[in-house]
Amino acid sequence: MLSTSTSLSRSRSSGSKKDAAQRALPGGFTLVELLVVVSIMLIITSTLLLQQRKFNSATLMRTLAYNIALSIRQAQVYGTSVVGT
Secondary structure, three states: OHHHHHHHHHHHHHHHHHHHHHHOOOOOOOHHHHHHHHHHHHHHHHHHHHHHHHHHHHHHHHHHHHHHHHHHHHHHHHHHHHHHO
């Protein structure tokens, strides 16, 4: 009887030590986790910035082409209207 009561008290005490160890863990982030997240954000940001530059240059090229076509069309309209008068 004595041996079973000591084994029960040992199992209870080891369980409470595990519970206490689990409760004592900090709830913050590790340095490695923080570095991984910052690295991922840096890669995504740099990719977006590079894509934005390409988009801006393509938009500028389209706008210039449209303006040139508009100027040519205005010259054509002016040329046909002057000849008719």
